[in-house]
Amino acid sequence: MKGRFTAARALIAVCAVAIFASLIQLQIVEGQDYRERSDRRTTKSITLEAPRGEIYDRYGRDIVTNRSGYSVQVTGSGSDDEENLNRLISNLCYVFGRWEQTKNADQAIFYDGEGFAFDLDAEAAPAEAADASATEDGQAAAELEAEWKKEHGFAASASANDIINELSEKYSLSAYGGEELAEIAAVRLDMEERDFSSYTPYVFGSDVSIGVVTAIKEQSAGFAGASVVVQPVRDYAAPGVASHILGRVGTISREEYDELKDEGYGINSRIGKQGLEKYLEKYLRGEDGLSAAQQTSGGGNIDSSVEKPAVNGRNVSLTLDIELQKTCEEALRDNIIKIADEAGSPEGGSDCDSGAIVVLDVNNCDVLAMASYPTYDVEKFSSEYSRLMENPARPLVNRALMGTYTPGSTFKPCVAFGALNEGVITVDETIEDTGKYTYYKDYQPGCWLYNQSGETHGSENVSEAIRDSCNIFFFETGRRLGIEKIDEYAKSFGFGRKTGIELESEESAGSVASPQNRESRGGTWFPGDVLQTAIGQSDTLATPLQLACYTAAIANGGALYRPHLVKSIRAGEDSAEIVTRPEEVSRVKMSPEYHKAVAEGMRMVVTSGTAREAFEGCKVPVAAKTGSAQISELYTNGVYIAYAPYDNPQIAVACVLEKAGGGSKAAPIVRAAIEQYFSGGGEDESEPPNRLKK
Numbered sequence: 001m002k003g004r005f006t007a008a009r010a011l012i013a014v015c016a017v018a019i020f021a022s023l024i025q026l027q028i029v030e031g032q033d034y035r036e037r038s039d040r041r042t043t044k045s046i047t048l049e050a051p052r053g054e055i056y057d058r059y060g061r062d063i064v065t066n067r068s069g070y071s072v073q074v075t076g077s078g079s080d081d082e083e084n085l086n087r088l089i090s091n092l093c094y095v096f097g098r099w100e101q102t103k104n105a106d107q108a109i110f111y112d113g114e115g116f117a118f119d120l121d122a123e124a125a126p127a128e129a130a131d132a133s134a135t136e137d138g139q140a141a142a143e144l145e146a147e148w149k150k151e152h153g154f155a156a157s158a159s160a161n162d163i164i165n166e167l168s169e170k171y172s173l174s175a176y177g178g179e180e181l182a183e184i185a186a187v188r189l190d191m192e193e194r195d196f197s198s199y200t201p202y203v204f205g206s207d208v209s210i211g212v213v214t215a216i217k218e219q220s221a222g223f224a225g226a227s228v229v230v231q232p233v234r235d236y237a238a239p240g241v242a243s244h245i246l247g248r249v250g251t252i253s254r255e256e257y258d259e260l261k262d263e264g265y266g267i268n269s270r271i272g273k274q275g276l277e278k279y280l281e282k283y284l285r286g287e288d289g290l291s292a293a294q295q296t297s298g299g300g301n302i303d304s305s306v307e308k309p310a311v312n313g314r315n316v317s318l319t320l321d322i323e324l325q326k327t328c329e330e331a332l333r334d335n336i337i338k339i340a341d342e343a344g345s346p347e348g349g350s351d352c353d354s355g356a357i358v359v360l361d362v363n364n365c366d367v368l369a370m371a372s373y374p375t376y377d378v379e380k381f382s383s384e385y386s387r388l389m390e391n392p393a394r395p396l397v398n399r400a401l402m403g404t405y406t407p408g409s410t411f412k413p414c415v416a417f418g419a420l421n422e423g424v425i426t427v428d429e430t431i432e433d434t435g436k437y438t439y440y441k442d443y444q445p446g447c448w449l450y451n452q453s454g455e456t457h458g459s460e461n462v463s464e465a466i467r468d469s470c471n472i473f474f475f476e477t478g479r480r481l482g483i484e485k486i487d488e489y490a491k492s493f494g495f496g497r498k499t500g501i502e503l504e505s506e507e508s509a510g511s512v513a514s515p516q517n518r519e520s521r522g523g524t525w526f527p528g529d530v531l532q533t534a535i536g537q538s539d540t541l542a543t544p545l546q547l548a549c550y551t552a553a554i555a556n557g558g559a560l561y562r563p564h565l566v567k568s569i570r571a572g573e574d575s576a577e578i579v580t581r582p583e584e585v586s587r588v589k590m591s592p593e594y595h596k597a598v599a600e601g602m603r604m605v606v607t608s609g610t611a612r613e614a615f616e617g618c619k620v621p622v623a624a625k626t627g628s629a630q631i632s633e634l635y636t637n638g639v640y641i642a643y644a645p646y647d648n649p650q651i652a653v654a655c656v657l658e659k660a661g662g663g664s665k666a667a668p669i670v671r672a673a674i675e676q677y678f679s680g681g682g683e684d685e686s687e688p689p690n691r692l693k694k
Contacts, residue, residue, distance in 0.1 A: 247275020
């Protein structure tokens with residue numbers, strides 16, 4: 001018995017020595033190594049997203065600021081195997097669906113009850129496909145599907161079912177089916193493409209509701225590996241206003257990341273996608289900071305400290321008057337709806353559903369307001385993308401910059417200046433309105449008045465012809481001037497080329513009617529086409545912004561300026577502001593005598609001509625020109641240009657209404673803009689002054 005106790009003691013002693021030696025090895029010899037491994041495992045660097053610079057109007061009033069929001073991230077901790085990760089994603093998809101929140105992952109394939117099918121008309125479509133409705137729906141869908149497969153590395157011949165099966169096997173999703181499978185597969189694919197790992201978190205959703213945050217916090221066991229992070233979120237002082245101008249911010253795409261990663265962008269960075277948010281990205285973006293966070297094995301934070309503070313982006317002041325912008329958007333919307341409701345036929349405007357208006361400072365072409373209808377709310381872009389894409393009126397298109405329209409009779413002042421400068425008419429010469437223009441035997445177009453009532457305008461000089469928009473006068477004037485000179489003056493006024501505004505990448509150039517233009521499109525130019533060009537028909541196309549710049553040049557005596565949306569940018573604490581200066585692009589020859597003749601004609605449009613009723617009682621003296629641009633046998637666009645005050649021009653306005661039935665339909669919108677602009681009276685520097693004070 002005694003021998004057994006001795007053996008037991010010896011065994012215990014040996015074990016104790018071995019344990020002691022192991023402790024020495026672990027704690028003293030290898031302790032530092034294990035401590036470093038432990039530190040690496042439990043301490044993570046978390047990016048602190050820098051707030052973007054704020055955006056103000058020309059008077060310093062808020063347009064876009066920042067607020068604190070919540071994003072949900074998958075961190076890797078607690079979800080380090082396929083089963084746990086898939087379960088976490090499933091739970092997150094459920095809670096996001098319950099609270100109607102948008103996931104960051106684009107979902108291109110959905111379950112329709114019988115199988116899986118592509119649906120790229122939803123938010124999965126790339127942003128540049130916003131104008132896909134310009135093609136046939138079927139062709140556009142096929143092109144988007146092919147592009148998506150190519151972008152994500154799938155065979156061109158693969159069906160939606162093939163792709164889901166492939167993803168299911170790759171990500172161990174055999175336990176899931178139907179729409180749940182499609183959702184998880186979309187997230188897993190996005191996570192892989194965004195380099196998700198234990199060191200690179202994945203942003204599951206941004207700016208989520210407090211309901212989602214509460215659900216994750218209260219049911220933490222079901223969301224191990226997910227964390228809620230506070231992040232700056234864009235906040236709009238007037239939601240839905242100036243959306244086409246401001247653009248939006250979104251998560252960086254893989255292509256953008258590959259291009260910009262050397263400039264400090266991360267795979268989860270948010271970046272300007274469109275509009276000024278994109279154009280001003282290098283100024284608005286700040287410098288992200290870093291926070292060191294210690295975490296439990298389940299992903300919970302123990303402690304955190306800021307290693308490097310975030311630096312805010314630079315603030316920007318725009319040329320916009322936000323109150324004028326609101327007025328323009330409201331007047332545009334209300335009048336388009338009214339025209340469609342009150343018209344009795346398509347010819348009269350019952351199909352009018354869209355348009356645009358631009359207001360400029362005539363002395364530098366600062367954009368005071370630029371509105372397009374229909375529009376959208378930037379904050380709801382993701383949640384409403386499918387509806388926006390399906391809207392036949394294409395609300396994502398900025399018609400002020402991208403829409404090109406026949407200018408109609410608003411082009412006549414351009415022809416008048418050319419004819420006066422080239423000596424083919426004088427300010428006092430009169431031309432008889434004969435009802436029909438009979439210079440050509442095989443083409444004899446009529447004046448609009450003669451076509452409507454059989455009457456004529458009689459004998460008119462250039463001012464009277466502008467007042468009455470007499471086609472016969474401008475048929476003869478245009479024929480004498482010739483297409484080469486008409487084109488020369490049109491280009492001097494900015495037709496047929498981009499204006500150079502900050503959003504030039506989103507701008508159309510339009511076109512100038514010419515034999516070369518027609519022939520380049522496979523058509524034939526006829527002598528009679530000069531007549532149509534002279535009254536603003538034919539192949540001449542202009543954007544509302546181009547029309548506004550043209551009007552400003554008429555008002556200021558011939559200077560065509562590059563339009564601007566940016567007034568100034570804060571360069572830094574120790575640096576002066578970056579200020580936009582007026583930039584003259586070209587100058588149209590315009591003697592005081594010729595300018596007076598055209599200006600008087602445009603003034604008479606309002607006092608006794610085609611816009612008389614629209615401006616009756618207006619306290620601001622206005623000069624204007626209407627245009628009814630026929631685009632088919634059924635439809636006529638309404639075009640309107642104006643400047644005010646007539647005797648001291650300060651602003652120029654151009655408005656286009658699609659399928660409105662005539663130019664006079666746009667007059668109430670232009671009047672609303674002019675009256676709002678001149679309605680100020682405050683002496684505070686933050687408010688617009690009373691511009692009619694002498």
